[in-house]
Amino acid sequence: MSAPHTAVLLLNLGGPVNLAQVEPFLFQLFSDRDLIKLPVPGFVQPLLARLIAKSRAKGARARYAEIGGGSPLLRQSAAQAGQLRSALRAAGHSEPVKLVFRTTQPRAAGMLRALKMQGIKRLLPITLYPHDCRATTGSSLRELEEMAPAFGMELMLGVWSYATDPDYLSAIEAPIREALKELPEATVLFSAHSLPKRQIESGDPYEHEIHATVDALKARLGDIPGGFQLAYQSKVGPVRWLGPNVSETLKTLTGRDVIVVPISFVSEHIETLHELDIEYAHLAKVCGVRTYRRVPTPGINPAFIRCLTRKTIEALKG
Numbered sequence: 448m449s450a451p452h453t454a455v456l457l458l459n460l461g462g463p464v465n466l467a468q469v470e471p472f473l474f475q476l477f478s479d480r481d482l483i484k485l486p487v488p489g490f491v492q493p494l495l496a497r498l499i500a501k502s503r504a505k506g507a508r509a510r511y512a513e514i515g516g517g518s519p520l521l522r523q524s525a526a527q528a529g530q531l532r533s534a535l536r537a538a539g540h541s542e543p544v545k546l547v548f549r550t551t552q553p554r555a556a557g558m559l560r561a562l563k564m565q566g567i568k569r570l571l572p573i574t575l576y577p578h579d580c581r582a583t584t585g586s587s588l589r590e591l592e593e594m595a596p597a598f599g600m601e602l603m604l605g606v607w608s609y610a611t612d613p614d615y616l617s618a619i620e621a622p623i624r625e626a627l628k629e630l631p632e633a634t635v636l637f638s639a640h641s642l643p644k645r646q647i648e649s650g651d652p653y654e655h656e657i658h659a660t661v662d663a664l665k666a667r668l669g670d671i672p673g674g675f676q677l678a679y680q681s682k683v684g685p686v687r688w689l690g691p692n693v694s695e696t697l698k699t700l701t702g703r704d705v706i707v708v709p710i711s712f713v714s715e716h717i718e719t720l721h722e723l724d725i726e727y728a729h730l731a732k733v734c735g736v737r738t739y740r741r742v743p744t745p746g747i748n749p750a751f752i753r754c755l756t757r758k759t760i761e762a763l764k765g
Contacts, residue, residue, distance in 0.1 A: 451542045452568040453603070455535070455759055456558070457528050458587040459575040461548030462518030462716050468551065469508045473500035475550035481586035482549065483683065484643075514720040521551070523714035523746060524575060527755070530747050531573075534756040540763065542571070547587065555590050559598045570595055572605035573759055575713055577615060578639075578656035579608035582646060604765065606758045610656040611663045614754035615745070619660075619710060620667050622742040626706045627671065630738055633704035634673035636696060637661050638723065639711040641679035644687040654689060660710050673703065680727075681718050693727055701735040706742060713745045 460482075463472040477483055478496035485492050511517055524546050532544040545562070547555050559570075572591060574584040584607050595602045609615045623635060639657045647654045661677050668675075678696040682688035697705070707727070709719050723741050731739040745751035 452566065453542050453571055453763065454562050454565075454567045454569070455531070455542050455544045455571045455573055455763075456547045456591070456605075457524060457531070457544065457573050457575055458547055458584065459520065459524050459549070459714075460583065461551035462520040463511060463551060464517045464521055466508045466511060466516055468517070469511055470500050470504040472550055473503055473507060476500075479549070479586065481589060482582050484646075485684075486686070510717060510721045513725060514717065518716045519720075520714055520716045521546075521548075523716075524548075526747050527575070527714065527752070530752045531755050531759065534752055535759065538756070538760060540760065542763065543567070547572075547591070549587050549590070555587075555594055559594055559600065563598045563600070567600065569601045569603055571603045571759070571762055573755065573762070574605075574607055576711070577608060577660065577713060578610050578653055578711055580642065580653040580656075581651045582642065582653075584608070604762065606762050608656055609754055609758060610660045612754045612758070614750045614757065616660070616663055616667060618745040618748040618751035618754070619708065619742075620664060621748070621750070623664070623668060623706060623708055626740050626742055627668075630704040630706060630740060632672050633706045633738070633740070634700055635668070635671065635675045635706050635708060636693070636700075637664070637675065637677045637708050637710050638680050638693050639677070639689075639709075640718065641682040641688040641690070641692070644689060647689065657711065664708075664710075680722055693723075694730055697727060697731050697736060698734050700731075702737055704738040704740070705731065705736050706740045708742050709744055713751065715744055715746070719744060 463469045474496050477499045478493045487495055528544045528546055545558055546553050547558050576583045591602050642653050665675050678691050678693040679689045680693045728739050
């Protein structure tokens with residue numbers, strides 16, 4: 448079999464693997480105007496990002512310390528890449544499967560340099576963000592669009608989202624059903640990463656895709672006694688964000704069982720392991736929520752790997 452000329456790139460944000468990487472990670476996050484557009488001129492943002500990173504580093508390090516000293520995102524994304532690679536090999540595809548993160552290693556420049564040495568001519572981007580969003584998938588794609596020509600590579604269309612893909616939905620549905628067996632009267636609270644409203648108003652499809660996922664899951668699960676709610680988490684700064692916030696919603700669920708479902712994440716990281724599992728779990732207790740249960744992200748759930756595999760093969764053929 449001849450060496451492939453196409454590489455599959457799994458795109459994600461990245462995260463610090465240890466406490467020493469927290470401040471550099473925050474700087475990369477806040478200096479990237481595609482990810483977070485601060486209300487300052489573009490040339491000022493890196494300077495402001497440096498100040499924000501320094502001011503937030505201590506608190507962020509404390510939160511990462513509480514979840515094991517760093518983000519498991521790299522480890523879990525590598526496991527997803529490994530599962531996808533094996534599934535592609537079983538289907539007769541020999542393309543390499545690599546990770547490219549936006550804020551931490553492995554970064555695009557180093558990965559493309561290595562792939563060029565292997566004779567790769569085409570790049571197939573596959574997002575690990577389930578919902579199309581200019582600030583996440585869009586940011587990674589723009590970076591690749593800028594860099595690929597310099598390495599003599601073509602950027603293929605790839606996979607930008609899978610908000611209503613049946614296998615992706617199955618990976619989320621299964622743990623909800625398991626939780627409902629134990630808590631049949633529970634309210635299912637879908638939690639999605641928030642986004643500034645100005646981005647939605649400018650035409651970003653993210654909110655629409657979040658609602659599409661929620662509506663599809665509600666249709667699959669049918670009517671349940673506790674009903675369904677959608678809320679948002681992880682907002683930063685004083686601008687208007689999508690709401691309601693998870694904290695506001697939990698305050699209305701006193702005396703109820705609550706099953707929290709993170710729908711905008713496919714692997715565990717600070718927003719799930721700390722924000723949902725520690726911060727909001729504590730708030731739920733204070734608010735008198737009877738039972739607070741958080742279901743896991745898709746990870747390497749076989750249904751989710753089937754989603755990635757099928758989407759990848761379709762894109763390779765397309």
